[in-house]
Amino acid sequence: MIAVRNLHKTYTRNGLGLKGISLTVKAGELFGLIGPDGAGKTTLFRILATLLLPDKGSASVCGLDVVKDWREIRTRVGYMPGRFSLYQDLSVKENLTFFATVFNTTLKENYELIRDIYVQIEPFKNRRAGKLSGGMKQKLALCCALIHRPDVLFLDEPTTGVDPVSRVEFWDMLHRLKKQGIAILVSTPYMDEASRCDRIALMRNGSCFTTGTPDMIRQSFKRPVYSIRSDKMYQLLGDIRSWTGAYSCYAFGDSHHLTLKDNAPDIANLETYLKGKGYTDVFIHPIEPSVEDCFMELGND
Amino acid sequence: MKALRYLLEKEFKQIKRDRFLPKIIFIMPVLQLVILPFAANFEMRNIYIGIVDNDHSVYSQRLTEKIISSGYFKLTDISSGYKEGLASIEKDRSDILIEIPADFEKDLGKEGKAQVLIAANAINGTKGGLGSSYLSTIIQDFNNECGYGVRMTGSITSKNLYNPHLNYKNYMVPGIMAFLLTLIGGFLSALNIVSEKEKGTIEQINVTPLSKSLFLLSKLIPFWIIGFILLTIGILIAWLIYGLIPAGSFGVIYLFAVIYLIAFTGFGLAISSISSNQQQAMFTVFFFTIIFALMSGLFTPVSSMPEWAQKLTLFNPLRYFIDVMRMVYLKGCRLSDLSVHFSVICLFAIFFNALAVIGYRKSN
Numbered sequence: 185m186i187a188v189r190n191l192h193k194t195y196t197r198n199g200l201g202l203k204g205i206s207l208t209v210k211a212g213e214l215f216g217l218i219g220p221d222g223a224g225k226t227t228l229f230r231i232l233a234t235l236l237l238p239d240k241g242s243a244s245v246c247g248l249d250v251v252k253d254w255r256e257i258r259t260r261v262g263y264m265p266g267r268f269s270l271y272q273d274l275s276v277k278e279n280l281t282f283f284a285t286v287f288n289t290t291l292k293e294n295y296e297l298i299r300d301i302y303v304q305i306e307p308f309k310n311r312r313a314g315k316l317s318g319g320m321k322q323k324l325a326l327c328c329a330l331i332h333r334p335d336v337l338f339l340d341e342p343t344t345g346v347d348p349v350s351r352v353e354f355w356d357m358l359h360r361l362k363k364q365g366i367a368i369l370v371s372t373p374y375m376d377e378a379s380r381c382d383r384i385a386l387m388r389n390g391s392c393f394t395t396g397t398p399d400m401i402r403q404s405f406k407r408p409v410y411s412i413r414s415d416k417m418y419q420l421l422g423d424i425r426s427w428t429g430a431y432s433c434y435a436f437g438d439s440h441h442l443t444l445k446d447n448a449p450d451i452a453n454l455e456t457y458l459k460g461k462g463y464t465d466v467f468i469h470p471i472e473p474s475v476e477d478c479f480m481e482l483g484n485d
Numbered sequence: 486m487k488a489l490r491y492l493l494e495k496e497f498k499q500i501k502r503d504r505f506l507p508k509i510i511f512i513m514p515v516l517q518l519v520i521l522p523f524a525a526n527f528e529m530r531n532i533y534i535g536i537v538d539n540d541h542s543v544y545s546q547r548l549t550e551k552i553i554s555s556g557y558f559k560l561t562d563i564s565s566g567y568k569e570g571l572a573s574i575e576k577d578r579s580d581i582l583i584e585i586p587a588d589f590e591k592d593l594g595k596e597g598k599a600q601v602l603i604a605a606n607a608i609n610g611t612k613g614g615l616g617s618s619y620l621s622t623i624i625q626d627f628n629n630e631c632g633y634g635v636r637m638t639g640s641i642t643s644k645n646l647y648n649p650h651l652n653y654k655n656y657m658v659p660g661i662m663a664f665l666l667t668l669i670g671g672f673l674s675a676l677n678i679v680s681e682k683e684k685g686t687i688e689q690i691n692v693t694p695l696s697k698s699l700f701l702l703s704k705l706i707p708f709w710i711i712g713f714i715l716l717t718i719g720i721l722i723a724w725l726i727y728g729l730i731p732a733g734s735f736g737v738i739y740l741f742a743v744i745y746l747i748a749f750t751g752f753g754l755a756i757s758s759i760s761s762n763q764q765q766a767m768f769t770v771f772f773f774t775i776i777f778a779l780m781s782g783l784f785t786p787v788s789s790m791p792e793w794a795q796k797l798t799l800f801n802p803l804r805y806f807i808d809v810m811r812m813v814y815l816k817g818c819r820l821s822d823l824s825v826h827f828s829v830i831c832l833f834a835i836f837f838n839a840l841a842v843i844g845y846r847k848s849n
Contacts (some may be wrong), residue, residue: 233692255694263692269685272501274495285491286693312502328689 185211185246185336185367188233192240193227202227203390204241209369209383211335214362216381217371218479225371226266229340232369233263246335248441262329266340268321272314275326276305279313280331287332297364298327301357319350326357337361339370343377355380377477386479393482398475405473405481407431407443410451413467414458419421423461427454434480441477488695492703500707510673514665514715518722521661523655532616535579536561537570542590548601548627552583559621567602574606581605581616593631630798654727658751659810660783662719666742667777667803669712670749671756671770678704678757679766705750712746713739723814732817738810740820745806751837752802758844777803802833 186209194201202224211213218227230236232245234254241378243250246260271278280302284291295302295390305323313324329337339358343351349407355377358368362382370381378384378398385395394401412433414420421440424433433440444451451468458466500506534552538545553560562579564570570582584602586592592599603620605613678701681687690700716739723729731738752772760766779785780794781803787795798804805826812818820827 235688235691248725258692258694263689265688266687267685267688269689271499271686272684274497278498282491282495283693285488286690286695288488342531343678397828412782 185209185213186215186244186369188228188241188243190241191228191231191243193224193231193236194237195227200224200227201390202231202238205387205390205392207385207392207395209336209367211367212277212362212365214358214368214370214380214382215285215367216378216384218375218378218384218475219371219387220373222389223387223409225387226340227234227390229263229338229369229371233261233338234258237399260333260334261336261338262332262334263338264325264329264340264342266344268313268325269458270313270321270325270328273312275310276316277309279324279328283328284331286319289294289332291331294331294333297333297361298330300360301327301330318346319353322346322350322354323357326354330361335366337366337368337370339368341371341373343372343374351377375474375479378475384475386475388479388481388482394478401475402473405478407473407481409471409473409477410442410444410468411436411439411471412442412454412465413465415465416463420458420463423458423463424454427457429454432480437478441471441480443481447452489699489703492700495708496703496707506673510669510711510715511718513668514719515722517661517665518658518719519726522657522727530557532558532581532612532619533561533579534558534616534620535564535570535573535582536560537567537582537584538565539566539587540585540589544590544593544631545585548585548624551627552620552623554624555619557616571604574604577606579606580612581620583620596832655729655815656811657783658723658727658729660781660807662716662723663745663803663810664778664781664783665715665719666712666745666747666806667774669708669715670746671753671774672767673711674705674708674750674753675757675760675766675770676753676763677708678754679760679763680722682757683762701754701841701845705747705754708750708753709743709746716742729814731814733813733819737813737818737823738818741806741809741813741823741827741830743832744827745802748802748830748834748837750842751834754841755837755844758841767799777801780804781807783807802830805829805833 186207188205191202191205194203200222205224205228207215217228219225227236230252231238233245234250234257237251245257248257248260250257271282274282280291282357286296301323305316305320305327308320313321316324326339326342329339343354346354351374358370359380362368372378381398383395384399384401386393386401394404396404412420412424417435417438417440421433421435424430424440424442429445429447429451431443431448432443433442442454451470455466455468487741520849536549536552538549549560552558558581562573564573567582570584571581573579574582582602584604586600586602589599589601601624603617605617607613607842678687681690685774690695720731720735720738752773756766756769756773780790780798780800780801781787784804787798787804790798809818809823809826809830812823
C-alpha cells in the first residue's frame with residue numbers, strides 16, 4: 185500500500201530532513217517508525233500525505249504517486265498530525281460532521297468503522313473539542329481521520345503526551361483497525377510501543393537503520409546485555425563505562441544496560457571491579473536485548 | 486456547493502463562539518463613528534495667545550480686544566518684552582505671540598502703517614499655521630476699520646460648495662466608514678486564516694480533497710457579509726447622529742463597497758499567505774493600514790501633501806474609496822462621475838487577489 189524509494193528532502197535552514205529512506209507497508213500491516221525527535225518521521229508523513237514535495241526519490245500510496253496523483257491520494261488516506269489539529273471551538277459531533285462533509289460522505293455511512301472508538305467519546309459529543317482530555321482528543325482525531333474509510337492511515341506520534349492507560353487502549357484500537365485491511369503507518373518515540381507493531385523501522389537523522397519485525401531486530405542484536413543496579417546509580421554509569429569489558433552502557437529506567445565487548449573478561453570481573461570502587465548491593469543479571477537496546481546500539485555505529 | 490455551505494456554517498459558528506470577536510466587530514465601528522468625527526476636528530479654537538504690548542496706547546488696546554473677541558484666541562500671557570513672551574511659548578503657556586512695537590499708534594497716525602510681529606509655536610504645525618493666518622486676517626480687518634495700512638482694493642470671498650457650513654463632521658463620517666471597511670477586510674481576513682495555520686487546523690484541511698480556493702472563499706465570504714452589515718450600521722449612525730444622508734445613491738455606495746471589500750480581503754489573504762503566525766500578520770497589516778490611512782486624505786487633505794507624497798497616494802486603495810464615499814455623500818456623484826475610481830479599485834482587487842493566489846501557490 186505504501187512504497188517509499190530512496191526519498192530525500194533537505195530543509196535548508198537546519199540541514200535536517202530525509203536522507204534516502206526506503207520502506208514498504210502492506211495492506212493490513214501495522215508499521216512503526218521508531219526514532220527520536222528530529223529523525224525525520226514527520227517529514228516522511230508530510231510527504232506521504234502530499235503536504236510536502238520530496239527533493240529526490242519517489243513514493244507511492246495505494247499505487248498512486250505522491251507528486252502526480254496528490255488529489256486522488258487525499259481521498260484515500262487518513263492523516264492524524266502530531267499536533268491536535270481539529271477545530272477546538274467546534275463540538276465533537278460538529279468536528280466529525282464537518283470532516284465527513286468535507287470528504288463528501290456522512291457520519292452514518294461509515295459509522296461501522298469508527299463505532300468502537302466513537303462510543304467512548306459519545307457521552308461528550310456536545311462538548312467542544314478543545315475541552316476534551318488528551319486521550320479523548322486523540323480518539324476524536326482518529327475518528328476524524330477514519331471518517332471517510334481510508335485505505336491507509338498515517339498517525340504521527342498519536343500517543344505522545346497521552347497517559348499510559350489511554351496509550352494501551354489506543355494501540356488496541358489500531359490492532360482492530362488493522363484487521364479491517366487498513367495499512368497503518370505510525371510513528372512513536374516510545375520504544376515500548378515498538379513491540380506492538382508488525383514491523384518497525386528504526387530512524388535517526390533522516391535515515392532508516394534497519395527494518396524488520398521487532399523480534400527480528402532483537403535477534404539481530406549479537407552482544408550480550410546485562411542489567412545492572414546498585415546504589416549511587418548516577419556514578420555507577422560512569423564507572424561501568426570505564427570498565428575494560430564495557431562496549432556501551434546506558435540508563436534504562438531504574439537500571440543500566442551494559443553490552444559487552446567481543447573479548448570482554450568474565451562478568452564476575454565487573455562485580456569485583458565495582459565492589460572495589462565501594463558500591464554495595466550490586467545486582468547484575470543477563471537480559472534479552474530490547475528494541476531500545478538495538479536502537480542505542482545503532483546510534484553508536 | 487454542499488461543502489461550501491458547511492464551511493460557511495463552520496465559519497459563522499466559530500465567529501459566534503469567539504468570546505471577543507463579535508463584540509469588537511460591532512462595538513469598534515460604532516465607537517469610531519461616534520467619537521472620531523468630534524475628536525478629529527480641524528477647526529481651531531482656543532489658541533493660547535501671549536501679547537507683548539510695548540505701546541500701551543488706545544490703538545494697541547483696541548487691537549488686543551479685537552483679537553480676543555474673535556473667539557479663536559484665549560489670552561494666557563501678557564509680557565513686558567519679546568524675551569519673556571518667547572519664554573511663555575517655551576513653557577507651553579501660549580501657542581502664539583504677538584508683539585506690538587512701542588510707536589505703534591504714532592507710526593500708524595504719521596505714516597499710515599506700522600509693523601507687528603507674530604511668532605507661533607510650530608510644534609503643533611496646524612495650530613501655529615492656522616493661528617497666524619487667523620491673526621493676520623484680524624489685523625487686516627483692524628487696518629480696514631481704522632482706515633490705515635494697506636487697504637485692499639478688491640476682496641476675495643469664498644463659498645463652500647457641498648458642505649456649506651464647513652461642517653467638519655460631514656467630511657469625516659464618510660471617510661471613517663471607508664476606513665472601517667478597510668479594517669474589517671484587511672485585519673480580520675488575514676488573522677482568521679493565519680490562526681488556522683497557527684493552530685495547525687489548516688494541516689487537517691489540506692489533506693482533504695477540498696480545493697484550496699473553496700476553502701479560502703469560505704474564509705472571505707463571512708467578512709464580506711460582516712462588512713456589509715457594518716456599512717449599513719455606519720449609514721444608520723451617520724443619519725441618526727449626524728443627520729447625514731448621502732446626496733447620491735445607496736446603490737453606488739454598496740457597489741463600491743463590494744469591490745473594495747473584495748480588494749481588501751484579497752490584501753488580507755496575501756498577507757496571511759506570507760505570515761506564519763498572528764503576530765506577523767497583525768504587524769504587517771497594521772503597518773500598511775496606518776500608511777494607507779495617513780496617506781488617504783482621511784485626516785489631512787491629499788492636496789496639501791508634497792508632490793512626491795501625492796504621487797504615492799495614487800497607489801493607495803483607501804484614498805480612492807474615501808474619495809468615493811465623500812463624493813457620493815456630499816456631492817451626490819453618480820457612477821458615471823466615478824468611472825476612474827471604479828476602474829482603479831477594480832484593478833486593486835485584481836492585484837491583491839492575484840498576489841494572494843501567487844502566495845498560496847508557492848506555499849503549497
